[in-house]
Structures are given as structure tokens and as C-alpha cells.
Amino acid sequence: MPNNTVHDQPDAAERAFIDQAIAKRSGSPGALLGILEDVQEHHPKRYLTASTLRYIGAKTNIPLSQIYSVATFYALFNLEPQGDHTVCICRGTACHTRGSRNLLESLKLELGLEENGDGSDADKVSFTTKDGKFTVRTVACFGQCALAPVVEIDHRISGHVNERTLQREVNVLEKEEAD
Amino acid sequence: MPRIQDIGTFNEVRESGMAKLVPPVPRIGIGMGTCGRGNGAEGVYHGFAEAIDRTGAEVVLANLGCFGCCSEEPIVNIRVPGRPLILLHQVQADDCKRILTDITTGKLTPDRVYCKIEEWDHITTHIRYGPGYPEIPHWHEVPFFKGQKKIVLRNCGFINPDDIEEYIAVGGYQALYKVLIDNRPEMVIEQIKASKLRGRGGAGYLTGNKWEFMARAKAEQKYVICNADEGDPGAYMNRNEIESDPHSLLEGMIIGGYVMGATQGIVYVRAEYPLAVHRLTRAVEQAREYGMLGQDILGRGFSFDIQIVEGAGAFVCGEETALIASLEGYAGRPRPRPPFPAQKGLWGMPTNINNVETWYNVAPIVMKGPAWFTETGSPKSAGTKVFSLVGKVHSTGLVELPLGTPLKTLVYDIGEGGVNGRSIKAVQSGGPSGGCIPQEMFDTPVDYESLAQLGAIMGSGGMVVMDEDNCMVDVSRFFLEFTHSESCGKCVPCRVGLNKALRILNAFTEGNATSQHLEVLDELGRMIRDCSLCGLGQSAPNPVLTTMRHFRHEFEDHILAHRCRAGVCQELALSPCENSCPLHMNIPRFLQLYKEGRLEEAFESVIMDNPLPASTGRVCQHPCDNRCRRQSIDEAVNMRDVHRFIADSVLLSDKYEDAVARIVARRMEPTGRKIAIAGAGPTGLTCAFYMAMLGHSVTIIESQPAPGGMLRYALPEYRLPKTVLDREIGLIEKLGVQFAYNQRVGFDVPLNELDDNYDAVFIAIGTWKESWLYLAGTELKGVYPALNFLEMVAKGESVKLGKRVAVIGGGNAAIDSARTAMRMGAEVNIIYRRERKDMPAIEEETEAARQEGARFSFLAAPHRIIGGPDGSVKAIEVVKTRLGEYDSSGRRKPVLTDEIQRFDCDAVVLAVGEVLDLDFARASGLQIKESGTIDYDRFSLETSRPRFYAGGDAISGASNVSNAMGYGKKAARIMDERLMGVQRWHDVFPSFEYDRTVPHETSQCRRHAGHHIPVSIRMRAADSIFPEVVDGLTPLEATEEANRCLRCDVKTVGAH
16 A cells, blocks of 8 residues: 555545545445446546545545455556556457567567566556556457457557557557647 | 336337338448447448438438457448348448448449348247348358357347347347246246256356255345356457347346346446446346336336446456455455355345356247257257357357357358468367367367366357467466466465466476476366365366366477477567577578678578578478568568578679688587488488588488489479589588488498497488379379479489370479479379368469469369370379368368369379388388388487487478478487587577667568569570579568568567
8 A cells, every 4th residue: 555644635626526426336236346446537647546545435434454455456446647548458368369469568668668577567467658658558358359459549449450550559649749 | 218017018119119120211230349349330330321311311220239240340231121131241431322322222232242131030039021132142151150049149230239129129028028927936947947058157057056046045135146247358258248239138137036036136247348338238227217127117016126337357256256245345355155145145145146148048048948948059058159259260250059069160160260371279268267179179069068078168158269370388378377367365276376387387488397397287287276265266277287288299399399389489489480490590680680781691690590591592481471470560571582682692603612611610620420311301411511510520321313302303493403502512512521322221321330330320311202192093104203203304314294294282292293394395284182272382383383384173183094005194084072071180171072074194293292211111120100200209309229310301201391401400409419418509600790679660661572584484495404483582672671570589678
């Protein structure tokens, strides 16, 4: 858990949004997942801050340990700020057999994302560039196997991707950023 | 719309739905599932909307689900009243205008037409669209749909998933109505039990029993849950089912809720499926609006509601107790059972969980009865199953088949085999919990029991096809990496065991594993399987255990030869091209050196990797092309032609002497060891080159009067000029290799003599004997085995062919014979029992033969050769064949028919396959395998006799030049290491400094290839020598070609 010494609170607008999400979902099955999903999606950097988690705990009477456990257990939740653009590479079986690892590796090369090299982050599914422009993630499977290999760029699915088309798409986004 | 409370209103809604589904005007339906959208269906929809708007045509536009053939998307279905439903495939936005004009003018342009449907059985209703269009195939005549039976997918691709009325029109919610009116829940449970419906999520537990268990539980509140957390990578049928027909799911759940006494339903669906979530949400809203959900459903007093919960990306939540924990607001960790969810489930209340597809079977069983359901499928596995057929297969998509259908029907008949002619190696069934089934076992019927016997499971129905480019060790590592990262961490066997197993598999893929690792992995896998808490851990070792069982040789290759044949395990290969090259040439290096303008060094790099570079540059089968990563962009880099260019630029120029001197100077100090090599073909010459470079004294014993083997005596002059070959062999002679010609090992030179006089012996003889097929008339004058024929021509002996020649066979020897015969003035007919695409010959050669005038008779097998009174050939009779079942090579087996054809001819050349001379085999005293080749150790190349090694065609059977040379090179490395007791191999090779960065810009240049000279010039001999057909690249072309390389050998970051 990120240890913020100052126990700050989310701002008023954020609090109002969280209150609303809690009111909408409380008591029904899957409520906590829903609340966290709503709140994360609402954040401009699409992640859950420590103060947000603390606030949700206080409001729902769910122990912070349980909230943290949930937020770290599910792949969908981010505890780190996400890049302006997200490129999500499917690592499902069909995509794997059709070369998605090469896509992932060439994209990491292209964006200068380096692993620690000690294998400690072998399970890591999300990398963000230092300038905060791009996040490269993987997903277990998009269920788009017939279009393998599949890449999702800012929530838009592309099928039959190759290194060149992926590079081109990323270059377009880079250019947009620069303009 | 008021809530439906009586049958009258229900029927009104049904009619209103039918009017939308089968309107009095034409209707255009667009497949708008995620697959369709991914292929541009939205653009097509807008294209039609605009065109309709502009023309004011009276046509209804509808948004539909997916019909299952994902590789043909976007699919558009068109119905003109009274005529069949027409399916168009791969429709693009700019087709819309034309298609609309066709509809309004009553025409049908055939180019996008896929198939037609005259009537459709929705199970709960039957729709007749009408007859017509005799020229268009019925849907079930299209290979992809042959044998499919759509029960679960009965409505997918026909109805608008966003409109409950269309669902009601095809008989939807009738089953629910019936159940509520009958008011006998126990009868429904009996029906489900009698239907033998089994859970479609993977485990295959009997649904009826589960329901009965739950119905008996007494509690204030009970829950039914649909598990739509389809996390199994490679399976996506649930997504499509929900996207295309969400109400079938709701109906199944409402019936389930009613008969089990639950009032609350929950669909737990993956957040990664936004469209499915969207359509399901819409369906629930509509169902509430129309009175199918909420209070007093259909006016029958039953209350039930459904809530949708989005999962958050955890595979383990597919396990029912983990799913419940997740709904309760915890991390999705399973707990031990019992208590089962039917006793204590969500918030301690009885809960029933079924997979999406299970729910889809409920309404049909209720309407048609269990006896109807058990008619389909196998005795223990009733009904159908939807499979997602994906991976390395031609046609991909969702396939619904009766359980018990053989796997090969799925892969070869429906999927139409491999992609780009690659051969299929295995099918992975059941995702991370399942296993790999090897191609030899594709006769297996797909049902719960048969798959379990092979160590695989049905799972959710993902069928991922793997071909020769997939490494099975990598595949098992891939799954283990997945389950390892998805392990919830609760129990030790899974959490720690999978981690250890993954480390071991990493050792395999990185080339650091030992034989002991195989044993440990096996033991560990069994331990994890037997001791884990939930299904995830219990099944996680399956992919590894099954691949170790069925693909053990691949594991052994990784350990003992440090080889990944598929070229996937990057640590074991420099690059995909290097890995695929039998000689393991450092291809990126010579391309780069040449690109840098360093021709001499590029040549040195080439010749040290491959001592016959100009010959192989002409005749190699270039397996590197098939593996080149550039194919994903346009076409493979033409490595062979650049390699030929570099070799020719030095060997055939005044740079030759200098280059040779430099190589000779690299020769190591004499070791005093004596090596004998039997056979001066490519295998023997290669071995001799390296052994000489390593300082050994080498003697080659050759039965022919000159060196080169097949290169000299089988390959025609027009493919490989002998002057080129002589220059190359000249270098090997200059290294001090001794040649003893006109002597046969085992006859003129006994093996014992070799044993006494040499430190090691390498048997590298070729397969010169034609495997004489049993055929009446082979004794006639004018019948030649292909290699004898080519040899006689090469030696300048006179061969009387006559005017018309029949060549039997489809390999390189057949094509070489045919082209040689044409150069001798004959007309040639090549007779082959399969189709052109099945021919093993190099495609360019076959094409060249066609251009030069060869005729082909495909699907024809020789029947008998007919002779004249003088005992010479007069004609050949062939039996027409048709293609039958798929054989183990993944090609369809030719089956003889009754139709016989006769071709008049003066000579017959037989090229049906070459084998080792068995006289030699017997004389040698070496152990011979049943296949007629010399028995040897796969890793050391040792024969049954100590110090005797073998390589090339003698051990592999007839193959090709580069494969043969690969054995020669490998044998040299092993023999040297054995003789000297130390590893000196790498000392022979020079090192080069060259740019090791990826080019910043990918070259946009297209592939260059050597130029074929015009046919008129080709066929004209000068001094009885026919000119070489293929010219090399120009220097500019060679540079451009080298520039196209993507530099897969560069693997580090910062390479800009």
C-alpha cells in the first residue's frame, strides 16, 4: 500500500462522485467491484489513489485491508497513473500462436520500456513510459481470437496486427501528442 | 409496450416481431458482433444507411449478431420476400451502393455471395424464407458449416439482439411461458436430467443433478448465477452467444430460477466484453419492460430479477466459490467444497451456478423434450458444443458440432487445414486447464471422456490449432505463465508449485535444462494436480503434462541439442532464419556486412557457415523464407539470392584466389587424426571442409569418378552449372582433403579396413535407388528411374527418349527430369496423384517447367505401362484419383477411382521417391532401420558401430542439399569434440564487427528475386550445354534486399 504520510482526502467533486457510486451500488452483489470500476474510470489518469481507497473504506464500512486486497487482486485495477494512451496487447492463446509476443516486445523496444531484467517483473502486465504518454498493457484474452493477433489502442480493437501497422498507429498517436 | 400478462398479448408481440424479422420489403442484416466490428461492420452499416437514405429505397436495415464464421466477416444477410436468405461475406463499405442497387433491381452480383439459407430451424420455431438461386450453395454445403448443428447458436446472426420482439418471433420465451403454465417445476428438472445435459463450462457435471440438489435446499433466498467470466484465453463463444442472442440466456435463467425456487439471478460477465455487457443490459431492461422479469412474470405470479455484475479480470473467478467471493466484495479466492454452493453459496444462501452455454440449452430441451436432445451427440455426452476454432487454421470462427465429432472433422473439414500450406502439429483443447492433442490422434471423438483420456479436457471449448511454427515447449510455458500469474495464492501447491514449474520451463526455453528437469517437472506437475485446492491448480499442470507426453522429443531437443525447431525460443536461436537453416548460417550478419560494403568479409561469413555457397545459393529449398518475420509486413527477405550474389561475386571473379588463400590460412594446426568419409556429396564435402579446417587429415571415398554427388549427377546443368560447383570443390581440395574415386565403401573398401586405418568414419552416401513402385511394364525399354536418367544425361551418355515422355511423381527429381527431357526435345506430361499445391517440388521450379511447356495430369496415379511388340514403351495408363481423408501429413489421401486414362508415350521416367541402396546397407554391417535408412543416435549421429557416424540422406532418407550439408556440419562438430576431448569448434570461425542496431526506418522496398531468362533462350543449347535459367541479383537489388532485413538478431533495448 502506498504509504502517504499525509492522510489527504479526495477533493469535493471526487467525493461527490464516489458517494454517488456507493449509493448506486451498495448492498447488491458485486458492489465493491462496481464502485472501484466506476471510480477508476472517472479518474483522468484511470487509477485508484490511496486516498480514494481510504475514503471508500470509510464510507462503506469495508476494512481498508479488504479494499486493498481487492484492488490488488484484479488485473483491471491500477494503483499507478496510466498513460495518456493505452495500448493493450492480447496475450491469449490464439494471439500467442500468431506472434503477439513479438508485437509486445517490439512495442516495448519502440517506446523504450525496459524490464528490470532480473525476472522480478515477469508477471507485470502494465508498463508506462516515463513521460506518461503511453501505457502498454497485456490482457489475458479479448475474445477476438479469430482476428488474432489483436491489439486495443485507446479502447479501439484492431485485428490481424503486424509490427508495422502497430508502429504506424503508435506513431500517429505520438504525432498527435507532439502537435 | 405494456407488460405481457396473457397469451393474446404474447401472440401480438410475436407477430409484431415476425413483421420485423420477415418484413414485406427487403431486409439487409449486418453482423455487428465484436468480430464483425473488428473487420469493419460499422462502416458497412453506415454505408447501407446512407445509400438507403439517399435513394429512398424501401429496405429495412437491421443490426444482427454473428453467424460464426469470423474469418469471413463482415457478413451481411439479405432477404428479398419469398426468396432465400443470402449471406454475403467480406463486405466492404464501398460495396453497399452496388448491393442496394442489386436488391432494388432484383439482381444478384455474385462476387460477395457466400451461401444461401432457404429455411431455418430456430428449434423453437421454423422459418421458411423460400426457394431460389440454384447457383448459390446452401449454407450447409460450405465447408465451414458442413456437419454443424446449431442448437445453442440457433438464433445467432438472424435476429436483432437489441430487440426482444424478434426473439419472441423465433419462439423465444415460449418455453418460459410453458413452464409457468404447467406449474410443475419438478417435471422440468426431470426433463433436464433425462436430457443428460452436462455443464458446458468445462467440468461437465450433470446439470439436472445440480438443479435437483439446489431445488431441495430450503432457504428464504436462493440465487441462480450465470458464469460469463469467460477467462479461458482462446475461447470466446460465450461472448458471441451473449452479443448475438442475449434473451436465450435470460430465458434459461428465468426457467432455472423458477424450477429451483430462486428469485434473484446474477450474470457475472467479463469487463473485457463491453459489447456483451451492453447488449445484455439492454436485454434485461427490455425483459423487465415486457414482463419477463420482475414481479408477476407473464401474469403467472412468479417474481424474478436479474442483475449484471462485471468482473475485473481474474481468471480464477471462473471457479464457482471464487466467483461467489468476488460477488461478496472479496478477492476471488476459492474455498474448499463441501459445502457446495447449492447448500451454502452467495451470502450463505443456496446458489446455483451454470455456464452461459448451459443456460442456452434449457429452452430447447423444455420445448422439444429430452429424447430429442439426446438424439444428438454421443451416449454419455448429449447435445452439441460450441467450439472456437482459432490459431493456425485456415477458417476460424465458432463451430457448433454434435459432441463426439472427430477432431479431424473440426480441423481439416471445417477449418480447412493449415495456413499457407503449413502442416498442423497439434490442437490445444480446453485452454490453460486442457492439453495438447497431437496430429496423429485427430481421430479422437470430441467428448468429455475421450478428451480426458488423452489428458486434455473439453473445457469451455477453445480449440487452438498449432502448426510447425509453434514450439510445444513454449506453448506449455505460455499456459503455465498464465496460470502462475492467475493463481490466487491461497494454497501452497498451486502458488509455489507453479512458480517452480515455471522456472523449470524457463530453463528449457533458455537452453539451460537437463534431463533431470524433465523428471522433476513430471513429478511436480502430478503433485500440483493432486494437491491443489481448486480447479485452477488441479488442472494447471495439464498443458505441461500432456505436451511432455505427446511431444517429448521437442523437450529433448531443447535439452540435448539446444534447439528449438520451431524457432520460437529466442535464447536458443540467433534469429528465425538462422534457426530454420539446416546449416545455421548467420544470415543477418552476411546481409549486414554486405550492406556495409564489406563484400569480402560477407563472403568469409558465408563460406565459413556454408562451404558450398554458390551451389546452395541456387538450389537450396530456402526454409528461411518461411520463417522470415518480414512476412508479417510483406514478403520474406530473399536471403538465398543475396547469399548467391555474395558467393558468385567472389567465387566467380578474380577475388577467388585471395579469398581461398584467406580461408586456407585459417586452417588449424595438424592434429594427426585421420578421418574417412564415405561419399563426396554435399554431406561428405561439408564434413570434409570443417574437419580439414580443424586440422584433421581427411580422405573421401567416392564411388563416382568425380566429386559432388547429387549436385553433379542429379542436378541439371541449367540449375547448377558444373563450373560453379568445380570452383567450390576446388577450395575443399586446396584444404588438403584427399579424394579416392571409383571406390565403393563396403565393397571395394571394407568397413574393417576403415576401422583399422582411421580414427573416425563418416558415412555420407546418398539415396540413389529409385523406390521402384509396383507397376506392370517397368521392365520395358524406355522406362527410367529419374536419378539414373539425370545421371546419364549429366555424364553425357546417350539416352533414347523419343518424342513423348511421361514423368511420374511430384518432387524435385520429377521436375528436373521433365525439364531435362524437354531440353532433349521431348514433349512431357507430368503425372501426379495429388494436386499441384501438394507437390513437394520447389514451387518456382514447377512454375518454370510449366512455362517451358510441361503438361500436368493431376489426380492421376500410374496403372500400367504398355509396351509394343519390340519391348519398348508405347503408352501409360493412369487411374484417376480423388482426394479422400486427411493423412498424417495433413494432406488428403488420393483414392483410386475406376476411371482409367491412356497417354501414348515413348518413355516413362519414374520419380516416386529415392531410397538407400540396400546392398550397401547389408554389406556395411551397420544396423538399418525399418524405413531402410541407417540407424543412428539423434543427437550424436553415431551408428551401431563405434567411431562410425552417419549423416545426410543415409539417415534421413531422400532430402535436399541444405539438410544434407547440415548433417555434415553437425557431424564434424561432434567428431572433433569426441576425437580431441575439448570443444574447439568455435575457434574455427572468424569474428566480425558490424552494426548491431535495428534500422530506424523499415525499408519499404518489395522483394527482389533472381530473373528467369526467357524460355526461348533457355531451351537453346550452346555446345550441348543449356544455359543457367535463373540470373542472379544485380548489386543494387542485392543491397536493397539486404536492407529489407528487420534484424531479428538484435534483441536489446536502446537499439535505435
